[in-house]
Amino acid sequence: MSENPKETFTPPPPPPPPPPHTLRSRVRSLAPTMTRSVRAVAEAVASDPAGCARLTVTALAEHTGTSEATVVRAARLLGYPGYRDLRLALAALAARQESGASPAVTADIAVDDPLADVVAKLAHEEAQTLADTAAGLDLAQLSAAVTALAGARRIDIYGVGASALVGQDLAQKLLRIGLIAHAHGDPHLAVTNAVLLRPGDVAVAITHSGSTGDVIEPLRAAFERGATTVALTGRPGAPVAQYADLVLATSAPRESELRPAAMSSRTSQLLVVDCLFIGVAQQTYETAAPALAASYEALAHRHRAPRQEPRR
Template sequence: MDILTVIQQLYPSFSKKEQFIANYILQNGKAIKNMNISVLANHVGVSNGTITHFCKKIGCYNFADLKVQLGSISTTVSPASENDILVQVHHFYQTAIERSNQLLEIKYLHQLADRIRKAARIYIYGIGSSGLSANELMLRLLRMGFNVQSITDSHLMVINSSILNEKDFVIAISSSGETTAIIDAARIAKNNKCKVVCLTTFSESRLAQLTDSYVIVSNSLFIDKERFVNSQFSTMYAIDVLCSILLTDVNLKGSMQITVDTILEHNRVE
């Protein structure tokens, strides 16, 4: 696990000033190799001592050690191509996948797949952009023959979670892991003995600590928050892997093929 991934994992435990440092490093890591500690402190608006304390908190001996670890992270972007839009977007997606691969543990995705197979009913919670991921996952599971529903309204989540039982299963999607409506619904579901798993970017978030287990992906905002890029890409990458695991089951793959054939036949009739 490289130092950028460590910083993301520890992010919820940082103070506000430490988060300023983390944000700068996660988004401008390459630039720091040419800085001394005072220059970085001036850029971020904190003291040298705060940066030194931050370095130790993330497992570095000092600022020089942080620079060494940042320098050891490979990059495939050519400086001559930095202003090429195609290269910039490609680098964003490539970085998101690389960081997600460091965070994703395949055994947890296999466990999630097992829970999905065994559940009588599956409910996927998500709000805002995470709601789009919830809808996409719902459509994929629906085409495999699962009894599944996505819920993207906070009031409906509370209503739904209040009538669940031990035969049901909830997948909660929240990048921050701090979305109050998702946390409240997950807590109610668990009180009703329903199993809950979340997809999030922080293992120390309130949602991750509340649920039965979690799947961690990279946070796209730490890669580049200045461009209009897909904030759900890392989550969708995990969903792609999850669905690939499920489709190794010949029965589920057969169900999906039936939906493909049905749609094609329906389009021919029209």
């Protein structure tokens, strides 16, 4: 048997091309990591899928002031094997828009927007974000992550800022079904715990940008010690993926002055957390169900209104 646990790990097969309707959200998520020329191609196809679908690779390169190689790189970065696959996705997206199946994307929230408009815009963006995340989620990677969590001796979860809140949510859910899970928002505690992990343990890093050093450092320590590592990120090609056995991609609404990605990404992260939890609960049902029932019973009295003595 190999001494290195990473040698026995077989990664899932590469994911299929993403659904056409997730193209805009992928461009928004990946744009900060793109070069200027690649971003020009990506933004062009996202803003005019019908027009770009009619263009050859040479014509699109001329249209965007780039090169054919840049167009191919943009297609691959967006998740398509080549420009031909991207072109087919653009045609499908254009047909979807013409049929009215996809609602128009709402404008950014303005400072002087009435509260009713804010509610409507946020509701639309949240619903679209959840749909994009669900459609783009790699089920093979998700299934592997569920299996790893279900059989883990110990689970460490790393996140800072808004992602730390998502990590706490995941840890609390797993604890309620009897698993040993801890969320670490303090980067020092995260690293000191990560170096104690070993094969059979799982480390989960949550970072929308995928480049948060305080999250990458403990994940790297866990990876080097043989733990199964999972990255939950909005940018699958970001540095955090270098130390992740499994990558779960999320979507996020468009950034705005009042709603940066670090805050708006929480909705899609919580969806993936719920998917992980339900999957683990299903795999461990015989022990999870009694543990969850016991936790409900233990807390039930705290959710009842205190008994009031009758007035005299």
